[in-house]
Amino acid sequence: MxxxxxxxxxxxxxxxxxxxxxxxxxxxxxxxxxxxxxxxxxxxxxxxxxxxxxPAGFDKTKYALDKSASPWWVVNKTRPLPAGYVPADLAVPDVRLRLADSEEQMKFSKSATADLIAMFKAAEADDVQLVFGSGYRSEALQRQFYNSYVAQDGKAAADRYSARPGTSEHQTGLAFDATSVSQNCHLEICYANLPEGMWLAANAHEYGFILRYPDGKESITGYQYEPWHLRWVGTELATEMNNSSAKTLEEFFGLPVAPDYL
Ligand SMILES: [Zn+2]
Structure with missing residues (x-):
């Protein structure tokens, strides 16, 4: 080389x-x-x-608190419904009913019905048979109920558990009373200890429902503990409230307490 x-x-x-x-x-x-x-x-x-x-925080202004079409409509003793209000979208939901489907109380707002059905199905899957005890109530029906409670227990006592006509959440079509097949503890505090009541307390928020009248909040909501009374507000708010210490709509939104009528 x-x-x-x-x-x-x-x-x-x-x-x-x-x-x-x-x-x-x-x-x-x-x-x-x-x-x-x-x-x-x-x-x-x-x-x-x-x-x-x-995020900047839960957007508490997303829906109106004083509009009838709003899922966050807050109705209490100081926030009555418009006189003679009737929801525009009432229908009988396809769930287990306490009364015949011809009964006015078996109606519910369609806007809340998909979540209602999903909740009843989820409970069923957990071997809990929820019953739709009472949904929508017209002002006239609420008047009948309220007057009979006043006749039975007196006005002061009736005001602790029954709304005066024109102020009931049931009239919004967004609230219902749950019960059980046996109707054991129907509209009684012991419902909280039944499988149905315990299931609802633990799971209702996932389907957009809150227990509207929690234990120990009578000075805020104006009503005694009602472990059977559920109000649909949508899953977003129900979940947020479940994680919050504010368990009533009044506390969560910073509204005046409503222990009594104005
Ligand atoms: Zn109720």
């Missing part, structure tokens, strides 16, 4: 090894800033995730 060729080969080998050596050297150097970059990239990816997980 001529000497020149040997030299050329040597130069090529040197050049190649220098090139790969430089690559390795370059890698080492570029990895250092890469580590820093990846750190800051991590921070950048964490930040938007945090923003997603912790």
């Amino acid at each position: 001529p000497k020149k060729l040997l030299i050329l080969l040597g130069v090529i080998i040197l050049a190649v090894s220098l090139y790969f050596g430089w690559l390795k050297f370059h890698d080492v150097f570029t990895e250092i800033p890469l580590i820093n970059t990846s750190n800051s990239e991590n921070e950048e990816t964490v930040t938007p995730e945090l923003k997603d997980e912790a």
